[in-house]
């Protein structure tokens with residue numbers, strides 16, 4: 001039995017390594033669509049499930065597949081990964097001085113069994129000047145991150161405070177994951 005992380009995200013891989021879990025990576029080819037008209041948490045869970053199921057098709061019987069999807073939500077508006085620098089600027093300008101939610105949907109699949117959940121963390125940004133936004137975009141960090149920032153990187157300088165799970169913001173809420181894994185018989189601690 002293998003534990004398979006259905007993700008190309010290096011952040012998710014690092015978080016799973018951090019807790020000493022032995023796993024292999026198989027990125028899914030599911031393409032996200034954050035414009036779907038669904039409540040944000042449902043959207044994240046649905047996409048996490050689709051990523052895990054796409055990989056589960058190729059897995060061996062008994063393997064456990066983990067899928068995750070992280071989105072940023074501001075006033076009901078969903079921000080995925082920015083498509084370009086302009087998009088990153090639009091996202092960071094809207095997030096400046098405001099509180100938003102980061103939601104990560106999670107799915108754990110084993111055979112016909114699918115368990116899902118999500119974590120939500122509130123993140124308060126400080127007010128950013130246009131120059132700071134420009135300089136932050138120039139670091140290249142926003143490129144592949146939901147909401148165009150990375151709290152684990154230079155983006156830490158944008159965040160005034162958070163309420164909720166930190167690892168959820170980075171892309172893999174570990175306590176929520178541990179709960180789902182225990183439902184399929186895997187004890188992480």
Ligand SMILES: Cc1cn([C@H]2C[C@H](O)[C@@H](COP(=O)(O)OP(=O)(O)OP(=O)(O)O)O2)c(=O)[nH]c1=O
Pocket residue numbers: 006007008009010011012027028032051068069070071072081102144145146147149150151152155169170171
């Ligand atoms: C808000 C935030 C997001 N992120 C990242 C985590 C995710 O990798 C990414 C959100 O994109 P996702 O679409 O959830 O994941 P992904 O495309 O990177 O990987 P895959 O679909 O193969 O699993 O944003 C950070 O690293 N730090 C942060 O502070």
